[in-house]
Amino acid sequence: MDYEFINSFKKPQVQNNWFLDLNPLSKLNIILIxxxxxxxxxxxxVSVVIILxxxxxxxxxxxxxxxxxVYVRLALLIGSLLFxxxxxxxxxxxxxxxxxxxxITQEGVDHGLQFATLVVAxxxxxxxxxxATQARDLMLVLEKKGVPHTATYVILSSLQSIIDLGNMSKxxxxxxxARGIETEGKVTNRxxxxxxxxGPLFLGAISNSEEKAIAMDARAFYAPGKNTHLRELRPVSxxxxxxxxxxxxxxxxxxxxxxxx
Amino acid sequence: MNCISVKNVSYKYPYTEGFxxxxxxxxxxxxxxxxxxxxxxxxxxxxxxxxxxxIPHFFEGELTGDVFIEETDVRNWDSNLLSTKIGYIFQNPxxxxxxxxxxxxxxxxxxxxxxxxxxxxxxxxxxxxxxxLKLEQLIKKNPNNLSGGQKQRVAFASIIAMNxxxxxxxxxxxxxxxxxxxxxxxxxxxxxxxxxxIFLVEHKVDLIAExxxxxxxxxxxxxxxxGSTQEVLSNxxxxxxxxxxxxxxxxxxxxQKANKQLDSIAITKSQVIEQIKQRVGV
Amino acid sequence: MEAIELKNVSFAYPDGHVANExxxxxxxxxxxxxxxxxxxxxxxxxxxxxxxLNKPTSGDVLINGMNTKTQTTAQISAYVGYVFxxxxxxxxxxxxxxxxxxxxxxxxxxxxxxxxxVSRAVEMTGIEGYLHMNPFDVPYSTRKFVTIxxxxxxxxxYIILDEPTAGQDLHGIKTLSNLLDRLxxxxxxxxxxxxxxxxxxxxxxxxxxxxxKRIIADDSARNIFWSKEIITEARLKKPxxxxxxxxxxxxxxxxxxxxxxxxxxx
Numbered sequence: 030m031d032y033e034f035i036n037s038f039k040k041p042q043v044q045n046n047w048f049l050d051l052n053p054l055s056k057l058n059i060i061l062i063x064x065x066x067x068x069x070x071x072x073x074x075v076s077v078v079i080i081l082x083x084x085x086x087x088x089x090x091x092x093x094x095x096x097x098x099v100y101v102r103l104a105l106l107i108g109s110l111l112f113x114x115x116x117x118x119x120x121x122x123x124x125x126x127x128x129x130x131x132x133i134t135q136e137g138v139d140h141g142l143q144f145a146t147l148v149v150a151x152x153x154x155x156x157x158x159x160x161a162t163q164a165r166d167l168m169l170v171l172e173k174k175g176v177p178h179t180a181t182y183v184i185l186s187s188l189q190s191i192i193d194l195g196n197m198s199k200x201x202x203x204x205x206x207a208r209g210i211e212t213e214g215k216v217t218n219r220x221x222x223x224x225x226x227x228g229p230l231f232l233g234a235i236s237n238s239e240e241k242a243i244a245m246d247a248r249a250f251y252a253p254g255k256n257t258h259l260r261e262l263r264p265v266s267x268x269x270x271x272x273x274x275x276x277x278x279x280x281x282x283x284x285x286x287x288x289x290x
Numbered sequence: 291m292n293c294i295s296v297k298n299v300s301y302k303y304p305y306t307e308g309f310x311x312x313x314x315x316x317x318x319x320x321x322x323x324x325x326x327x328x329x330x331x332x333x334x335x336x337x338x339x340x341x342x343x344x345i346p347h348f349f350e351g352e353l354t355g356d357v358f359i360e361e362t363d364v365r366n367w368d369s370n371l372l373s374t375k376i377g378y379i380f381q382n383p384x385x386x387x388x389x390x391x392x393x394x395x396x397x398x399x400x401x402x403x404x405x406x407x408x409x410x411x412x413x414x415x416x417x418x419x420x421x422x423l424k425l426e427q428l429i430k431k432n433p434n435n436l437s438g439g440q441k442q443r444v445a446f447a448s449i450i451a452m453n454x455x456x457x458x459x460x461x462x463x464x465x466x467x468x469x470x471x472x473x474x475x476x477x478x479x480x481x482x483x484x485x486x487x488i489f490l491v492e493h494k495v496d497l498i499a500e501x502x503x504x505x506x507x508x509x510x511x512x513x514x515x516x517g518s519t520q521e522v523l524s525n526x527x528x529x530x531x532x533x534x535x536x537x538x539x540x541x542x543x544x545x546q547k548a549n550k551q552l553d554s555i556a557i558t559k560s561q562v563i564e565q566i567k568q569r570v571g572v
Numbered sequence: 573m574e575a576i577e578l579k580n581v582s583f584a585y586p587d588g589h590v591a592n593e594x595x596x597x598x599x600x601x602x603x604x605x606x607x608x609x610x611x612x613x614x615x616x617x618x619x620x621x622x623x624x625l626n627k628p629t630s631g632d633v634l635i636n637g638m639n640t641k642t643q644t645t646a647q648i649s650a651y652v653g654y655v656f657x658x659x660x661x662x663x664x665x666x667x668x669x670x671x672x673x674x675x676x677x678x679x680x681x682x683x684x685x686x687x688x689x690v691s692r693a694v695e696m697t698g699i700e701g702y703l704h705m706n707p708f709d710v711p712y713s714t715r716k717f718v719t720i721x722x723x724x725x726x727x728x729x730y731i732i733l734d735e736p737t738a739g740q741d742l743h744g745i746k747t748l749s750n751l752l753d754r755l756x757x758x759x760x761x762x763x764x765x766x767x768x769x770x771x772x773x774x775x776x777x778x779x780x781x782x783x784x785k786r787i788i789a790d791d792s793a794r795n796i797f798w799s800k801e802i803i804t805e806a807r808l809k810k811p812x813x814x815x816x817x818x819x820x821x822x823x824x825x826x827x828x829x830x831x832x833x834x835x836x837x838x
Contacts (some may be wrong), residue, residue, distance in 0.1 A: 030417070030426045035395065038413060076593045150763050165392070178404075182390060189389035189434065197661070203625050204646035204662040207654045210727065215645045234710050236660075241387035243344070244445075247378035248388070248401040249452060251370040257406050259399045259413070329741045330713045381712075381739065437611050464739040467611045467767045468809035492743055496812055534742045537812040537829070539772075544833045559812055563819050570836050 041263040042166070048090040052265045053167040055273050057158065062280050064154035067147050067289055069190075083153045089159065095160045100153060108149045115141030149268070166262060177274055178256055190234070198230055205218035292361070293320040293456060293487045299355035301336065301345055304421055310336040312420035312511040320455075323478075323488040325502030325519065327495060329532030333511040334491045338458050341489055343372040374405060377454035381461040383441035386448075387433045394436075394444055395420070395429040401452040404441055419451045425549070439470030446477050457481060458489045475501060499523050499536040499557040505530050524555035545569070574601040574636050576622050576652070576730060576761070581631035583617055591617040593638065593785045596632070601729055602759045606751060606772045606793075609782035610807045615765045616657065618782065620762070621733045624648035633821055635730070653723035657734040657765075659715040660708075662722070669703040672722050693724035696754055698747050713739045717747070730761045737768040773797065773811045773827045781806045798825040 043050050051059075063083070067076040087096035122134025168181035202212060211218045295318065301311040310333050310395040318324060318341075321553050328334050340343045346353045347369035357364040359372070378387065391397040398419060400413045420429055425447055428436070433444055442462060449457065459478065463471040475497055481488055482501065492498055498505060498519070507515040509531045522528070524539050535543075541562055542555040552569050556562035576599045583592040592614045599605055607615050620626040624645040633640040637653050656662045664667050665671040672693055676686045682782050694700055697717040702710050707718050716736060723731060736748055745768075752775055755762050766772060772779060772793055780795045781789040783806040789796055794803055795811045810818070810827070817826040 030420065031430060032732070034393075034430055035413060035417065036393075039409070066391075132323060165390070185390040186388070192434075193389070200656075200658075200661045201664075203620075203645075204656055207623055207625060207649055207656070207664070208722070209646050209649035210675075210678065211644060211646040228666075233660050236708060237385050240380075241389070243348070243378070244380075244386045245388065246348070246373045248448060249374045249404040252374050252404050253368070253370055253408070254406045256404050257402075257408060257412065259396055259403060259409065261409075298707055324619070329743055330739075333657070461739060463736075467609075467807070468601055468769065469610060469807040471767075493739070529742075532742050538816075541816070541829055541832065544829055545836065547832050548837045550833075550836060559816060559819075563816055566816075566820060566836065 038259050041261050043263060044089050049092075049161055050088060050263060051098045051269060052262065053170045055160045055265065055269060056162055057167075058273060059276065060158045063277065064151050065280075066283075067150045071143060071147070071286060073143045073146040076143075076150040079150045080146070082152055083157050087157060090161055092160045096157060099160070100156045102150055103156065107152060108145045111148055112141040115144050140251040165260075169258060169260060169262060172258070179250075184240075192276070194230065194234065197233060201230060270288045291359075292317050293356070294318040294360075295358045296340070296354075297356045297358070299340065299353070299357060301340060301354075302352040303336075303349065304351045306351075311340065312513050314340075314513055316506065316513065316516065318487065318489075320487050321485045322503040323482050323490060323501055325498035325505040326491045326508065327490060327493070327498060327505060328508035332532070334508055334509040335460055336511075337508060338378075338460050338489065338491060340457075340536050342376040342378055342458050343369060344368055345373070374452065375453060375454060375456065377449040377457040379442075379445055379449050379457070379459045379462055381464055381503075383438045383445060383465060385440055386445040387436075389434060392432055393429065394425065394431050394433050394447075396443055397433040398425075398447045398451050401448055404450065415451055415453075419447050422480065423447045423450070437467045442466060442474060444468065445478070446474065450477075450481065454486070455488075456487045460491045460494065462490075464493065495523060495534055496536045496538070497558070499538065500559075507533060520557055523557040573634075575599060575634075576763075577632075577634040578618075578621065579632045579634070579804060581628050581633055583621060583630045584629045591626075591785060595787055596619070597780065597787060597790065599730075599763060601636075601761050602756070603761050603778065604756055604776060605761075605763050605770060606776035606779045607763065607765045607782060608767070608769070608779060608796075608806065608808060609771060613782040613806065614785040615782050616734060619831040621764065622730070622732060623652040623654045625654070644834065649726070649728070651786045652732065653726050653728040654732045654738065655716075655720050655723050655734060657738075659712070659719040662719045662832075663707045663715070666706055667704055668699065668707055668718050670713075671707055671718060672725050675722070675726060675794055680784060689727060693721040696724060696751050697721040713741065713744055716740075717744075720751070729759075730763070730773065731755065733762065733764045734766065735765050737766045737771050742827065745771060769797070769809050770811045773814075781808070782805070794825050794827055797827055 044121030048056070063079055067079055083098070084093065087093045116133055116137045117131050119134065119137035119140045123135035125133045125135055126136065164185060168185055172178055172181050206212050296314050296316045299311060299314045300309050302309045314540050326334050326337060336345070339349060340357060343359060345351070346365065359367060384423060388397060388400055391400060395416060398416050399412055402415060407415070420426060423443060423446060428440060428444065433441065436444065463474050466474065478488065478490065478501055490498070491501060502519050504517065505519050506513055507522060507528065515525060515527065516530055523536050526535070526543070528535055536557050538556045538558055538561060542552050545552050550569060552565040555566050578597040580596045581592060581595040582590070584590045589791055595618060607619065609615050615626070617626055621628060621640070622635070624640040624643060627641055635648060640648060663671055665674055669690070672690050673686055676689060694703065697720050699714060699717050702733065705825055707715060710718060720733065720736065720819070737745060738749065752762055761838060764776070777792055779791065779793045780787055781796055783803055789802045797814050802808070803810065813829050813832055814827045817832055821834060824831065824835060
């Protein structure tokens with residue numbers, strides 16, 4: 030038996046990385062500030078700096094690969110889409126070029142750039158948080174803060190259901206093929222074969238969730254009294270608290286300065 | 291001491307016609323293993339739901355008669371307490387995994403966390419159960435990625451960890467291969483030796499013959515036959531109730547027909563071998 | 573040739589996990605074959621190779637001489653019907669009758685033909701009483717017969733049943749057994765995966781045994797159950813009559829009760 034693994038539960042769970050091991054709520058705090066700054070400043074240069082900063086944090090917490098994998102694609106897709114929409118349709122006086130009925134103006138380009146980088150920066154905050162924080166850690170902290178464990182269960186099990194539903198839809202797609210419904214080739218075939226699977230997918234999910242409720246009841250899920258936790262996180266250190274307070278103070282100061290100034 | 295008594299109970303699910311259980315009477319003693327058999331649709335699972343208080347606490351509908359769990363009327367039990375008193379394991383290995391834990395060790399610990407057990411004691415208890423069920427190789431694995439047989443063993447471990455006095459087990463092996471089935475039954479035997487009261491629904495009568503003390507046969511929601519395992523599983527009327535007799539019993543009857551009558555109708559493999567040895571002298 | 577042929581077939585999932593290695597097997601039209609082995613031995617991936625859901629990573633699978641690599645699964649389904657292990661994965665109509673008729677309408681058959689096929693399938697599976705129910709309200713063990721009926725109605729020359737015995741009671745087992753006999757009389761080939769060794773002994777003469785991704789034996793039920801090596805490697809269990817005979821030290825590789833009684837009478 031792997032006692033090293035078992036004994037790891039006796040100590041707080043750490044990954045030996047300063048950023049990853051911050052309390053999930055501290056991380057949330059910092060990342061929220063990073064997302065709010067470009068909203069307040071409204072300059073594309075600032076958004077870009079924040080975006081670069083995400084990559085830095087991701088690298089520092091050795092999550093660069095996971096972060097880039099999701100974020101680069103998302104940023105390119107959303108960023109270019111928003112930029113093009115804005116650049117094409119915002120009217121202005123400084124005309125750059127005309128393509129048919131479209132008139133592209135300097136104002137449009139400026140606005141597009143600013144808006145696209147802003148949205149991309151906000152998305153980055155979400156992506157960074159999701160790769161740097163395990164959902165179960167966040168839920169653990171929330172439970173300690175008094176969120177009922179039924180609520181955290183629903184959230185955590187929904188995350189698992191996304192995986193389960195994916196597997197199930199693959200299986201049902203297979204059963205469609207096996208009974209002779211063409212799902213390969215033309216797009217129309219795929220679409221036509223997709224709709225019938227929604228029924229069994231959801232009915233299956235519903236009947237599973239009733240069984241799951243019964244199974245969880247048998248695991249004393251509704252037992253009176255407070256539940257305990259096998260995993261525990263590092264208590265928030267004094268230095269983490271003070272640095273966080275400092276960051277928040279600077280941020281509030283910055284906001285006040287922007288609003289007043 | 292009676293652990294559960296069922297007195298004159300009938301039950302009808304909401305929005306259905308006809309009763310799923312009819313006029314049931316039985317006294318269940320502490321520490322025995324009860325086999326529950328019957329054709330599909332005869333009310334076995336409904337009976338399980340009754341024994342563990344899911345009727346009337348989870349399933350509404352019409353319940354008449356009385357169920358006493360440890361001398362207290364089931365209606366007066368706090369349903370949340372009942373679930374800590376009576377363990378439940380069922381057919382589908384997939385829905386019994388919580389889906390929120392990343393290792394088998396944590397999965398087994400979940401019930402104990404819910405019971406509020408302190409960490410040190412909790413870890414010791416999980417280790418104990420892991421050793422008991424020989425799950426050492428699995429503890430670091432993700433429970434969501436296990437095979438059906440492995441999931442079912444983890445489901446047993448998770449319930450056994452909670453140390454309930456009463457365990458209801460509904461067709462635990464119907465999805466499993468012969469080896470996993472044998473593993474599950476050795477776990478059931480372990481529970482029996484620990485003095486737990488066990489209710490076991492199972493189609494495999496050869497296994498019921500080996501492991502249960504008493505057998506109850508259901509047909510159309512009624513108890514049509516009940517008593518000691520020997521008595522019930524040697525009764526040819528079972529076939530009329532849609533239940534197969536153990537191979538050993540059938541063999542005993544066939545020997546009778548062949549004018550080589552055995553001392554009695556044997557119901558288990560070892561009994562029948564013993565008797566054939568005596569009778570035929572092979 | 574009218575047969576399902578597996579020639580040196582290996583199969584790996586896209587993630588590289590190998591599920592089947594070097595399968596060689598010929599199942600003739602009209603044959604009845606059981607496939608046994610532990611969970612995870614590769615039985616389901618092997619039968620999915622036979623209906624084109626899995627395409628071999630190396631080697632070839634031929635159905636009546638046509639290579640599955642050149643066909644879509646839907647095309648192969650005209651020859652090979654497949655009943656999934658879990659009926660819930662295969663059901664998507666709001667009542668049982670519609671479920672059975674669905675593909676027949678899709679294939680644009682005429683109403684008389686649809687009627688004939690449905691009544692044959694329903695009669696063979698004994699689900700007359702459930703035709704107007706929602707399949708999800710039908711008890712689980714009967715739901716399996718709904719999907720069997722659905723596949724029977726396709727009237728394919730080859731039928732694969734994936735663990736039809738799971739959770740079945742005496743009546744269900746009898747229905748399956750009669751079904752196998754009827755299909756054999758009609759000249760259909762049935763390939764059945766099962767964990768129920770008594771069912772195998774009672775209903776199959778040819779048993780393909782799988783272990784660790786491979787076919788380790790392809791022989792009569794009697795020879796399989798009396799081979800210590802095969803039983804150990806595939807982690808099977810002899811039918812109980814076989815175990816009793818073995819412990820009594822009897823000769824003759826007995827697997828049936830009447831054989832045992834016959835021998836003991838002497």
